[in-house]
Amino acid sequence: MKKIISAKEAANMIKDGSSIMVGGFLSCGTPDKIIDEIVRQNISNLTMICNDTSTLGNDRGKLIENKQIKKVIASHIGTNPETGRQMNAGEIEVDLVPMGTLIEKIRAKGSGLGGFLTPTGVGTVIEDGKETMIVDGKKYIFEKPLGADFALIYGTKVDKYGNVCFHGTTRNHNTIMATAAETVIVQAEKLVDCLDPDEVVIPGLFIDYIVVGGDN
Amino acid sequence: MKKIISAKEAANMIKDGSSIMVGGFLSCGTPDKIIDEIVRQNISNLTMICNDTSTLGNDRGKLIENKQIKKVIASHIGTNPETGRQMNAGEIEVDLVPMGTLIEKIRAKGSGLGGFLTPTGVGTVIEDGKETMIVDGKKYIFEKPLGADFALIYGTKVDKYGNVCFHGTTRNHNTIMATAAETVIVQAEKLVDCLDPDEVVIPGLFIDYIVVGGDN
């Protein structure tokens, strides 16, 4: 049985300077209740790993607007103009990583791999400062694993054993982020007793705490 | 809509000398009907990539006993004494690969990666002849992608669009093998009109042909 905590208790665990991975593709499948509580507690100096910085006024976007983020590692920041503004003003550090490379770096961390070779970004600025290798005549970039102190993820249905399943396009980075952080907290849209083992997408062993988010 | 074919038609596509990936962990979740047809047609000189060579008289084990396999790439051959006998007699080439490395090599192929670094096998014979790298003070072995001409996989329920879902421990290597072969044929325990998109484990785009296996 996993510990069920409030969004406030979840945020309490996160300290100034922590690194957090936050699931979500724009506002879809993102743990907004936990984010709201991080905003309320004004935990700052955070490194945030996420697909995108969402939009103004919404979920991960709030952390940017409230200047709680020191560094963001993401594949896209164009939907939130405030991220670009802070970047140009030198207020925030932004690492842009191709989306497939970002998820694969996180997966490498969660899967105990030391890195991988990807063709993505060869011949572009992504290659700068990285090792490259030729395998069977094709050039690849070597990319390293990426983990975090906390993964804050979303799940459609979560059971008391920490098993998670999803509806629609809410899976996005949530599934893999659950494997790559010291502490993993899932915001469950719905908490159920027990999922059918065939429908589980994230096995319970990856989950440390459950926040019941209600429908959002 | 995917093409539905007979086991015989599936086997017809495979030629002497083809490389085949075959899903299954022992006799669980393996496309036995298609294998039986390959045995019947005596297609030989095959390279077989699989978790294990099953047991005497069963599924992949039959291909070994019938001497249709030139080379097997597997993580375990101990449950089928005939594989070991042929190996010691020089009748078959056996590449033993740690299970996690085997599935990751197949995944690398299916995901367009040029290889990956794994800590598995460091300091053992697995390291022989391979490149190693130190990343953040830890030693890793560089492993390359592995694909095949055909992937023969099992699915519990398959819909007309090629979407596959599973019951129990039948997923094993099936899911990833579906991404890493030129032609992918799934043996469906049950063919249905349309799966719920939330329950799909292998999205239809990976599947080329469906063989309706019936319950086995």
Next chain:
Amino acid sequence: MAVIMQELSKEDIRKIIAKRAALEFKDGDVVTLGIGLPTAVADYVPEGINVIFQSENGLLGVGKSQKGDKIDKNIINAGGGFVEAKTGSSFYDSQMAFTMMRGGHIDATVLGALQVDEKGNLASWLIPGKFVPGMGGSMDLVVGAKKVIVVMEHISKGQIKIVKKCNLPLTACREVNLIITERCVFKVNDNGLVMTDINPMFTIDDIKCSVEADFIVSSNLRAMSI
């Protein structure tokens, strides 16, 4: 040329390009569309051709935009719009999305560009100091898709976009296979660009004046449908 430009409204341009791009699809193709103009291509798929649209955020089988009470807030496309999940569709996570995209399982992608050059290099994600959205999934998609189709206005704000050599940061090297604008279509070969289609409103000289890259004209030059 200014005169001609006035004759083609934004709507015309969009339609000419989208219609032409849609002709590239074969029945059963799995196609990933970029955001903006590329999205319009879905409306012009010829009858009898069934194309399955893939989205990097986790949906194979993207259908129509949804409004009102048809919306399921948990089903979006990569642009954040609410969409239908068509019959036969599937949902998946980002790792699976990029196995599809980088792994060579997408038959064709249609996406926009800031610049394309005669080697098939593509710049689409960054104007240093001005426009920094990030590359999203485009870099993976372009290296992985079997066919990369760039669709864009021939000239944007007076700037030539089909250049000899991209000077904006690249999205990928030598991956573009086809360039479609409202004025013409270029195929990218190992030796450079071949113009295969021309909008009959333009002459070959018009194209030469509006393209920096060298190109040759196909002996089977076709007229684009406008």
Next chain:
Amino acid sequence: MAVIMQELSKEDIRKIIAKRAALEFKDGDVVTLGIGLPTAVADYVPEGINVIFQSENGLLGVGKSQKGDKIDKNIINAGGGFVEAKTGSSFYDSQMAFTMMRGGHIDATVLGALQVDEKGNLASWLIPGKFVPGMGGSMDLVVGAKKVIVVMEHISKGQIKIVKKCNLPLTACREVNLIITERCVFKVNDNGLVMTDINPMFTIDDIKCSVEADFIVSSNLRAMSI
């Protein structure tokens, strides 16, 4: 020593080892058991300790062996036996199994050995020319699990198994944390082996004669329950 050996039946040996190994688990641990003797450990988990058993073939929450009409032929463990999927369990594919195992998500693994040496090197998968089963998932498991517990008969067919340096092909280097036999328990430290438990039927000298490796004896040496 031959006399003593007769006093411990195979069943006794199995029980002493399994009982001791089960004491290593904490409530909530996720544990992967090898095939054979390690499987017996599941029967001795102390009351009040809930352990979740993971299997590389795709089941988290392995329960009891199933017989007769309770069998679901599509639910097996890594040894091919039919098992129960306990309440709260989940099924997954091989990639996920090894994310768990190699990725550091398994709290402890218990597995057998041919040889273990004083550096914690393990040989368990190959006797060249004689026994070639393959490593299966053991190499990944041993590098990835947080705690690696080797359980084995102290001596097998007259062969010493706890050696100075393994001469059989290794499964992994320096990954073993604990060695449990029916005679004693060794903790593997950076400096070598420390005997922490002894079966009261044996003396320290008995152990010294039956182990090739050097070891020190813990000042808190405990008696094993037999």
